[in-house]
Amino acid sequence: MSTLELIAEMITPRSRVLDIGCGDGALIRHLFRGKGCDARGIEIDMAEVTRAVSHGLPVMHGDADLDLEHYPDGAFDYVVLSRTLQAVERPRWVLDQMLRIGAHAVVSFPNFGHWRVRLQLLTSGRMPMTRTWDRPWYETPNIHPCTIRDFFDLCTASGYTVERWLATDDEGRRTPWRRSRRLANLFGEQALFLLRANGTPSGTGGTP
Numbered sequence: 459m460s461t462l463e464l465i466a467e468m469i470t471p472r473s474r475v476l477d478i479g480c481g482d483g484a485l486i487r488h489l490f491r492g493k494g495c496d497a498r499g500i501e502i503d504m505a506e507v508t509r510a511v512s513h514g515l516p517v518m519h520g521d522a523d524l525d526l527e528h529y530p531d532g533a534f535d536y537v538v539l540s541r542t543l544q545a546v547e548r549p550r551w552v553l554d555q556m557l558r559i560g561a562h563a564v565v566s567f568p569n570f571g572h573w574r575v576r577l578q579l580l581t582s583g584r585m586p587m588t589r590t591w592d593r594p595w596y597e598t599p600n601i602h603p604c605t606i607r608d609f610f611d612l613c614t615a616s617g618y619t620v621e622r623w624l625a626t627d628d629e630g631r632r633t634p635w636r637r638s639r640r641l642a643n644l645f646g647e648q649a650l651f652l653l654r655a656n657g658t659p660s661g662t663g664g665t666p
Contacts, residue, residue, distance in 0.1 A: 501518075553618070569646050
């Protein structure tokens with residue numbers, strides 16, 4: 459199962475969805491067809507926006523670090539940030555905005571705590587290069603890499619409720635450490651979280 463399909467699993471049919479950093483709109487298309495969702499996206503790369511719009515998808519040019527504050531409270535049931543958290547300038551602010559404008563946030567990110575990353579840092583003393591972290595440090599858009607343990611700590615400090623989480627390999631295949639944060643942090647190449655703000659009733663979002 460791909461990361462896209464794992465994200466879609468967390469989203470209720472016929473719900474309102476905003477996909478931040480949506481690229482060419484693959485998730486939006488999947489949610490339209492498979493779940494009947496009212497899905498739309500924002501994307502900073504104008505070439506990707508053009509590609510999505512040319513396929514009839516409701517994607518607009520936007521920057522998560524600047525534009526989320528313009529959305530009204532509770533405008534969406536789910537707000538998705540897939541493999542983009544580490545590239546935004548204000549991760550905590552972006553997450554706060556996601557849980558202001560949406561009942562739930564779905565967040566995925568590459569795990570900087572993976573054992574290959576640790577081993578390369580230990581043995582070479584240089585920023586790691588793996589299939590997940592696949593650009594040299596001076597070319598990467600990633601400015602806030604984090605680990606699964608870091609993200610759990612951020613959720614606790616910020617008052618986010620973790621409704622579901624899992625660690626996967628880079629292709630989105632599930633890994634068997636769901637009940638062990640320590641092992642997930644060591645062996646998971648990426649993580650996927652379903653969040654809600656404390657005080658938001660569980661199960662909100664979407665039409666039954």
